[in-house]
Amino acid sequence: MRNKEFAVIGLGRFGGSICRALSEEGMEVMAMDLDEDKVNEFSTIASHAVVGDSTDESVLKSIGIRNFDLVIVAIGDNLKASILTTIILKELGVKQIWVKAQNDYHEKILSKIGADRIVHPERDMGRRIAHNIISNNVLDYLELSEEHSIMEIVAGTKIDGKSLIELDVRAKYGVNIVAMKRGKDIIVSPQATERILKGDILIVIGADTDISRFEKNLI
């Protein structure tokens, strides 16, 4: 099977770090930007780096953009360029188009024109950090919907030594502990008899309000 090929359009902080991370993972990645200096910076990082305006259909055609498995549009402030690029990529039949959105208005348009995934790096990171600030016990979280998440919570003294069956969190709080991390070990789908130790990292899934109740009362 051939390796997947990615293209990143816009080499600002966001696009640039995606490009670096993909390259570090050994992926084939084509980097494109209007700015020649940016492109030069990525010439040794990406598999190919090209200077070009992604709002120009002929430029995208000439680099064979259709052949990439996934194209990331990481154009920052220029909403017009980001939207136009997405429309052209869609028209050219690119299989997967992921776009960085600047605000809700931008997101609405992107979803209307058929972007496959819309990301809000600043907003999402802001929320993550807010969670960490509000609760020292929440290490990380993944939003599943507006009201549901998966969270990593550090077990405190209140539940030290208690088994899952004793705590009965599913019935009492409506949350599920899907895995536990203890040092380097990970216990996936822990048995009801498994005991939690202080410092374990619990990976819980549920409604945000239920997780929050669980955390306030038990952690």
Ligand code: ADP
């Ligand atoms: P970030 O907030 O992630 O740092 P920036 O707005 O700083 O994003 O960077 C966006 C990048 O996208 C810039 O390097 C800019 O030159 C590039 N860019 C903007 N418009 C186009 C375009 N039409 N084609 C290609 N690259 C573009």
